[in-house]
Amino acid sequence: MKLREAVFALVACLFFTASASFAQQVKTDYDRNADYAQYKTYSWEKVQTPNPLLVDRIKGAVNAALAAKGWTQVESGSDISIVAIAMTLDQQI
Numbered sequence: 284m285k286l287r288e289a290v291f292a293l294v295a296c297l298f299f300t301a302s303a304s305f306a307q308q309v310k311t312d313y314d315r316n317a318d319y320a321q322y323k324t325y326s327w328e329k330v331q332t333p334n335p336l337l338v339d340r341i342k343g344a345v346n347a348a349l350a351a352k353g354w355t356q357v358e359s360g361s362d363i364s365i366v367a368i369a370m371t372l373d374q375q376i
Contacts, residue, residue: 325354326361332369341367 330338345365346356 322362323354324357324361325349325363325365326357326359328364328366330367332367333371334369337369341369 327342330341332338332341345367349356
């Protein structure tokens with residue numbers, strides 16, 4: 284009986300986690316006609332988030348994704364500058 288309860292608790296946690304992940308929305312915007320193959324360097328302009336702990340996580344994820352594409356991070360004189368803004372909205376349903 285204990286095994287059945289443990290499995291039920293695990294499945295309930297799985298569904299709760301999955302439903303919470305669907306509540307998040309990520310929106311991006313970029314020029315769909317731009318030739319991004321010509322860009323090879325980037326720098327960080329601004330990372331704005333209500334939680335300062337997320338700044339390093341955001342930068343780390345973006346840095347890894349761009350490094351995988353062959354881009355190089357530079358301090359100044361880059362091809363592009365990156366701005367990341369995280370917002371939260373609390374509302375009752």
